[in-house]
Amino acid sequence: MSEINFDIINARVTFKNVPLHSLARFRFNDLKVACETFKKIPGVAECIIIQTASRVEIFTVSNLETGDTPDGRRVEGKGLVLNQIKETWESLSELEQIDIDHFDQTLEVYKGTDVYLNLLRLACGLESVVIGKEEILNEIKAALSHAKEINVSGDILNKLFENIIRIASRIRETTGISKNVISLGDVSVKIVDEKAGLDAKKRILLIGTGESAARVAKTLNKKGFAFDVTSKTIERSTGFSKILGGKPIAFEEVLAGFDKYDIVFVATTADYFLITFDRLKLVMEEKKKGTLILDLSDPRTVDEGITALPGIKLLFRDQIAEIYEENVKSRIGMIPAVEKIIEKEIPILEATMKHITA
Structure with missing residues (x-):
């Protein structure tokens, strides 16, 4: 041989x-x-x-x-x-x-x-x-x-x-x-579940198509939660959805129908506020149920001023960072x-x- x-x-x-x-x-x-x-x-x-x-x-x-x-x-x-x-x-x-x-x-x-x-x-x-x-x-x-x-x-x-x-x-x-690996998506979905409860009846929106958004999408998929995904362009949302799930929605359509969503994950790399009081005022002022928004962006892309709108609860990345970053630091070591x-x-x-x- x-x-x-x-x-x-x-x-x-x-x-x-x-x-x-x-x-x-x-x-x-x-x-x-x-x-x-x-x-x-x-x-x-x-x-x-x-x-x-x-x-x-x-x-x-x-x-x-x-x-x-x-x-x-x-x-x-x-x-x-x-x-x-x-x-x-x-x-x-x-x-x-x-x-x-x-x-x-x-x-x-x-x-x-x-x-x-x-x-x-x-x-x-x-x-x-x-x-x-x-x-x-x-x-x-x-x-x-x-x-x-x-x-x-x-x-x-x-x-x-x-x-x-x-x-x-x-x-x-x-x-x-490989032990006790926790992703940003795992921590994000867990904290949202604790704060607002996640179930099949909740309308979930994911804003962003980068790595942080991907981690959230993977966790949502793993847990069987349907979600909409939006980004700067519908092409980005569509490309993202082909590999990571979610229903692609145009950003303008999302803003016009923001009151439909119960849970919103924001994970973008924009250097300006995407979600502001003025953008949501008209569509959210009549909403009866609350909306939980978790802004994972760095820098933040959700203006704190939106908390003046009825039913809005806003969380930021730094509120979950300690759990996630300690886990990452451990594995990097x-x-x-x-x-x-x-x-x-x-x-x-x-x-x-x-x-x-x-």
Whole structure:
């Protein structure tokens, strides 16, 4: 039996270089078709796609013992495969011209050992929106399971992902980075539930489409609460809703019908007051039931003057910050320990992958 020579490529677009509301355009509506299409690229023998609310990552293997296909170990071979990955990505997604024009700046590409390092960091929760969150490890497991089910992965990616899952699980357990993880969304929804009570009858509005809004949306989805989402433009709200749920509503429509909502989460990056007394005065003056507004924005985007309106109760981020920030600080303190273990594991993983035989 001889060792297999292969080249692994990881091409990814994440929340770190694309706004969440724009990430929807990079996603694949049919993962099965996407995996199968990437696998049809000449020279590509295996494919796994990790697609979550905050990232789209494609892993391909060029098996270099297939005869007439380009040798991916050579510069021209790698370049050809990568160019075809980009072209295939464009054909399968809903990218706009501006996305295509800037694709080279948006797309992160890793090869060889860097793929192992980045995938292990991801599985350990170091690359997540919420550090240490168990969710991404489960999503990696699901991606592997799906790839096996539709027969697009193979010996190489299966072995890589299985090893990554095993190592990451051990690192998480050893360091405790996954224990008692609380996101901003978890704390926000909990405090609102305590103050006003959350149930299926309450009308919930989420203003914003950034990372803080995403955390709130994830928690609302997890708890089964329907909500409307709005932003500066309806396009942003629509893009956000495609990956994080919620019913997209135009901001002007929200202001005109603000009295319909019982709970409002505001999580924007605007540098001015979005919600003011003057904007809400006419629509809210006849409202009989109360409205709880939690402004998670930094700086604040809800003017305290709205509390003069009947039934308005206003909470700010700093009222929940202590609980959330202590949790974040604790997990950030664990990162060096996680990275130290990862550093020791990568050479072992690299040696393991080199000894795959046909």
